[in-house]
Amino acid sequence: MQGFRTIIEPFRIKSVEPLRLTTKEEREERLRAAGYNLFALHSEDVMVDLLTDSGTGAMSAAQWAALQRGDESYAGSPSFYRFEAAVKELFELKHVIPTHQGRAAEKILFGVAAGPGKIVPNNTHFDTTRANVEATGAKAVDLVIAEGKQPSARHPFKGNMDLARLERVLSDEGRERVPLVMVTVTNNSGGGQPVSLENLRGVREICDRHDVPLFLDACRFAENAWFIHEREPAEAGRPVKDIVREMGRLVDGMTMSAKKDGLANIGGWLALDDDAWAERARNVLILTEGFPTYGGLAGRDLDAIAQGLTEVVRHDYLRYRIRSTQYLGEAIAKLGVPIVEPVGGHAVYLDARAMLPHVPPLAYPGQAIATALYLEGGVRGCEIGTVMFGLAPDGSESPAAMDLVRLAIPRRTYTQSHIDFVVEVVERVAAGASELRGLRIVEQPAALRHFSAKFEPLS
Numbered sequence: 001m002q003g004f005r006t007i008i009e010p011f012r013i014k015s016v017e018p019l020r021l022t023t024k025e026e027r028e029e030r031l032r033a034a035g036y037n038l039f040a041l042h043s044e045d046v047m048v049d050l051l052t053d054s055g056t057g058a059m060s061a062a063q064w065a066a067l068q069r070g071d072e073s074y075a076g077s078p079s080f081y082r083f084e085a086a087v088k089e090l091f092e093l094k095h096v097i098p099t100h101q102g103r104a105a106e107k108i109l110f111g112v113a114a115g116p117g118k119i120v121p122n123n124t125h126f127d128t129t130r131a132n133v134e135a136t137g138a139k140a141v142d143l144v145i146a147e148g149k150q151p152s153a154r155h156p157f158k159g160n161m162d163l164a165r166l167e168r169v170l171s172d173e174g175r176e177r178v179p180l181v182m183v184t185v186t187n188n189s190g191g192g193q194p195v196s197l198e199n200l201r202g203v204r205e206i207c208d209r210h211d212v213p214l215f216l217d218a219c220r221f222a223e224n225a226w227f228i229h230e231r232e233p234a235e236a237g238r239p240v241k242d243i244v245r246e247m248g249r250l251v252d253g254m255t256m257s258a259k260k261d262g263l264a265n266i267g268g269w270l271a272l273d274d275d276a277w278a279e280r281a282r283n284v285l286i287l288t289e290g291f292p293t294y295g296g297l298a299g300r301d302l303d304a305i306a307q308g309l310t311e312v313v314r315h316d317y318l319r320y321r322i323r324s325t326q327y328l329g330e331a332i333a334k335l336g337v338p339i340v341e342p343v344g345g346h347a348v349y350l351d352a353r354a355m356l357p358h359v360p361p362l363a364y365p366g367q368a369i370a371t372a373l374y375l376e377g378g379v380r381g382c383e384i385g386t387v388m389f390g391l392a393p394d395g396s397e398s399p400a401a402m403d404l405v406r407l408a409i410p411r412r413t414y415t416q417s418h419i420d421f422v423v424e425v426v427e428r429v430a431a432g433a434s435e436l437r438g439l440r441i442v443e444q445p446a447a448l449r450h451f452s453a454k455f456e457p458l459s
Helices: 024-033 061-069 078-090 102-113 127-135 163-177 197-210 221-231 240-249 275-288 299-311 315-334 365-377 416-431
Strands: 095-099 119-122 139-142 181-184 214-217 253-257 268-272 347-351 382-384 404-408 439-443 454-457
Touching (some): 024 365, 061 299, 078 095, 078 299, 095 102, 102 127, 102 214, 102 253, 102 275, 119 163, 163 197, 181 197, 197 214, 197 240, 221 240, 221 315, 315 347, 365 382, 365 404, 365 439
Parallel strands (some): 119 139, 181 214, 214 253
Antiparallel strands (some): 095 268, 253 268, 382 404
16 A cells, blocks of 8 residues: 555455574584575575566466466367467567477577677676577677676666677677567576666567567566656556557567566466568477477466466555565665665565675675575575576677676565564674685586586685
8 A cells, every 4th residue: 555654465365375493503514415506495495585586476266266277288278379469469479389487499599590700789688588599509688788797886777788889889880780679678697687768679679670689588577667657757656467569569679587577486488479480480380398388387387377467567566565575675774784785676685795805706706695594594585696697609608797796575474573574684694794604616517607517605
């Protein structure tokens, strides 16, 4: 409700799941066994899980009802057509191709469109997006505005694409080398920061001039639209659904993880207008995911997504979602702990490099803070920094632009007391930050190393 200090959740709890409260000694043992990689922990050993907001939210009663309506026919299920209609209600794109999650849509898209010698510009690629671009032999190029790389810089749309740099890339490389331009909304790697409608229109204009398709990485499209509604003066008072529809009209295609703003536990899609690309994409889909009317998903999941898409654009939900994330960020900032400002939509990002100035980037200050949060209070976050982005395809390593720890808030899952507890844990870790050491990697894969690398503390 507007005008009140208290954030009231626009829902009530109908079912609960018990949490196992662990001791610090237990957590120390679990952390050591996991090779100091929080992805390797058993979830039952985590008290407040802020590792990701992907697929970890609670579904509504209407979504659970939709699961019962799901039809599991192999081909032509009515669940698919309800899903397709829900996507097209928001994004008027010709072809809607379901996938089991967003990274599958990325793999199919870049397998069709990219390849050796190609360049894919983005405001900032996230981890799987970058990996799927590079897996084809193409180069992923980040073109976010300068403020987007400065954690303390206050800018209402720090996810914006640098239009001048995009113009230079397209002028220098041309349509032959740039198969498409992508814009990530909101910009996850940059702190969950939004992209303005004005900026998206500017990207569209440049793409038109160079005859290059424009795609959205649209995982958090509704949260981005809410920021446009709140922060872009020309769009004030405009319904979020209307803003989303304009975002859709500005692009030629999109990849989507329905595990975020689809409010579902699994699923995603690739949507696009190009007939030739769509035909090739469906051929890959059949080989790897499933028939085009289920794409690796059960019919019940398609129905849950269809319902989620009607709920995610509601103003009451989005007001609560964004304000509750701000509540965590404001409470942490009041402690004097450096964070990415302004607070983004789905997570609060601690500035680990500023918290641990004595730990060099190649000793992974973000991983050090993330492991300390788990050890102190069982809170699991995620390093977004040199561990995630520091390893190049040729095996060389360099510091990322920022070293952050993301505290991603699952949708409709935790109460205010959980969030207040997280604030206390951050306060304790920050108080002992000068005593924290960095880590070194003792085992890692060649790509996406943050998921399975093993660490040990530096002595």
